[in-house]
Amino acid sequence: MERKEIKEKTLRIPLGVYEKLEEIAKRRGYSVNELILFMIDYSLGHFDFEDIDGE
Numbered sequence: 753m754e755r756k757e758i759k760e761k762t763l764r765i766p767l768g769v770y771e772k773l774e775e776i777a778k779r780r781g782y783s784v785n786e787l788i789l790f791m792i793d794y795s796l797g798h799f800d801f802e803d804i805d806g807e
Contacts, residue, residue, distance in 0.1 A: 763788065
């Protein structure tokens with residue numbers, strides 16, 4: 753699958769959801785942006801979340 757470079761976009765997330773993502777990201781040592789990108793890649797079938805944890 754070909755990946756296209758996209759320009760920066762703003763993603764609106766409810767505060768409660770963002771806070772939960774922030775909590776998860778801190779536990780895993782990632783930023784919220786990185787976690788969101790991992791989630792998008794996962795939803796597209798690009799990799800397994802085990803790749804993040806190494807488990």
